[in-house]
Amino acid sequence: MTGIARNINKCRVCGGEDLVPYLDLGMMPLVNRYLSRPDADAAEPRFPLKVLLCRGCSLSQLSVVVDPKVLFSEYDYYSSISQTFQRHCELLAESLKREMNLTPEDLVVEIASNDGCMLSKFKALGMRVRGVEPAKNLAKVAEARGLPTLCEFWDSDAAKMVEASDGKAKVVVATNVLAHVDDLHGFIRAVKEVLHPQGVFVFEVPYMVHFIDRTEFDTTYHEHLSYFLLRPLQRALEANGMRVIDALEFAIHGGSIRVIAQIEGGNLQPKSSVQELIRLEQEKGLFDTAAYFLCAERVKLIREELSVFLKGLKGRGRKIAAYGASAKGNILLNYCGLGPETIDFVVDDTPAKQGKFYPGNHLPIVSKDVLHREKPDYLLLLAWNFADELMKNTAEYGLLGGRWVIPIPALQVVAVSPEKRRHATPE
Numbered sequence: 001m002t003g004i005a006r007n008i009n010k011c012r013v014c015g016g017e018d019l020v021p022y023l024d025l026g027m028m029p030l031v032n033r034y035l036s037r038p039d040a041d042a043a044e045p046r047f048p049l050k051v052l053l054c055r056g057c058s059l060s061q062l063s064v065v066v067d068p069k070v071l072f073s074e075y076d077y078y079s080s081i082s083q084t085f086q087r088h089c090e091l092l093a094e095s096l097k098r099e100m101n102l103t104p105e106d107l108v109v110e111i112a113s114n115d116g117c118m119l120s121k122f123k124a125l126g127m128r129v130r131g132v133e134p135a136k137n138l139a140k141v142a143e144a145r146g147l148p149t150l151c152e153f154w155d156s157d158a159a160k161m162v163e164a165s166d167g168k169a170k171v172v173v174a175t176n177v178l179a180h181v182d183d184l185h186g187f188i189r190a191v192k193e194v195l196h197p198q199g200v201f202v203f204e205v206p207y208m209v210h211f212i213d214r215t216e217f218d219t220t221y222h223e224h225l226s227y228f229l230l231r232p233l234q235r236a237l238e239a240n241g242m243r244v245i246d247a248l249e250f251a252i253h254g255g256s257i258r259v260i261a262q263i264e265g266g267n268l269q270p271k272s273s274v275q276e277l278i279r280l281e282q283e284k285g286l287f288d289t290a291a292y293f294l295c296a297e298r299v300k301l302i303r304e305e306l307s308v309f310l311k312g313l314k315g316r317g318r319k320i321a322a323y324g325a326s327a328k329g330n331i332l333l334n335y336c337g338l339g340p341e342t343i344d345f346v347v348d349d350t351p352a353k354q355g356k357f358y359p360g361n362h363l364p365i366v367s368k369d370v371l372h373r374e375k376p377d378y379l380l381l382l383a384w385n386f387a388d389e390l391m392k393n394t395a396e397y398g399l400l401g402g403r404w405v406i407p408i409p410a411l412q413v414v415a416v417s418p419e420k421r422r423h424a425t426p427e
């Protein structure tokens with residue numbers, strides 16, 4: 001192991017040492033490190049990608065932690081690019097404003113605020129906002145949009161800086177960041193420091209129930225250190241004087257939960273949803289190892305099925321491209337052994353990714369123009385959790401006879417009906 005990664009031998013939530021490995025995706029490159037040259041092999045470190053289950057609290061976590069400075073100082077995922085996520089942020093801002101009776105004096109702090117997608121919705125509703133985002137490129141974009149952003153990792157020092165400049169927060173939001181955090185207890189303590197005594201901490205994380213139900217192994221990558229059930233989250237919050245008052249499942253990012261917590265002694269009553277979800281986790285057998293080993297078996301089957309299918313098409317002379325150069329897409333391709341010999345290129349709508357190369361397999365990332373020019377027979381939807389949106393985005397490709405391949409949760413090929421194509425295509 002190099003100096004930028006260390007092995008895990010204790011559970012991040014409960015400190016337990018009984019950690020059972022169940023999913024092993026092999027040695028993987030860092031999937032958010034897009035390459036500017038196709039031959040950058042030597043500069044591309046690989047680390048084991050293996051998931052362990054803690055028998056004490058049911059937290060799943062990676063067996064290694066890669067230095068966050070390596071992972072997050074530049075980050076090429078821009079939240080605002082997804083229409084689905086835009087709408088999701090709007091709904092969250094509206095519902096919190098209503099339920100918390102937020103007024104224009106109230107402060108909303110977002111941790112890992114990315115390009116400010118979520119904060120812009122709160123600002124539009126009239127609240128004061130403050131972002132905290134360690135990736136310089138993203139913090140700059142947010143600032144340019146008029147969203148004050150502190151370019152730091154979230155910890156007690158950052159909490160103090162926010163409080164000094166803006167006061168206590170009525171709402172602290174953190175979407176898709178807790179899974180990235182090694183020092184989970186320190187993170188929660190810092191939230192508690194900046195939170196108003198009657199405020200709420202609202203966070204969203206990919207939900208392990210969905211991971212297991214739909215075999216979402218491609219959400220496993222080095223940035224995602226933890227894979228949460230509600231049970232270990234509740235334990236981590238309670239250990240730091242916070243209480244879960246609501247938990248809600250929803251569909252974004254392949255399946256997530258939103259958890260709302262307040263400082264112990266706050267005025268909100270816990271909803272029945274909290275106990276109901278923990279009961280569901282138990283009923284699904286997720287406090288035991290067997291369900292996890294079964295999931296790992298299904299992962300192997302997906303690899304087998306997808307690689308046989310696509311390599312078979314290629315063998316018959318079909319042209320295949322992929323769409324959505326996301327981190328998860330890279331895991332899927334690398335784990336399934338799919339590279340330039342099967343797939344010609346990856347289309348992505350993010351200008352910052354175009355012209356670069358996918359880590360590991362070194363596939364070129366191109367704009368949609370190339371899709372229309374090259375007209376591949378099949379388009380593998382790597383960001384399959386946004387499949388509907390992606391098929392709409394590439395409607396023209398479908399009308400010209402192209403087929404989409406959705407790899408997860410089950411291999412599926414979708415085509416526009418010949419009837420519809422005839423009506424839409426000019427003769």
Ligand SMILES: [Zn+2]
Pocket residue numbers: 011012013014015016054055056057058059
């Ligand atoms: Zn544990």
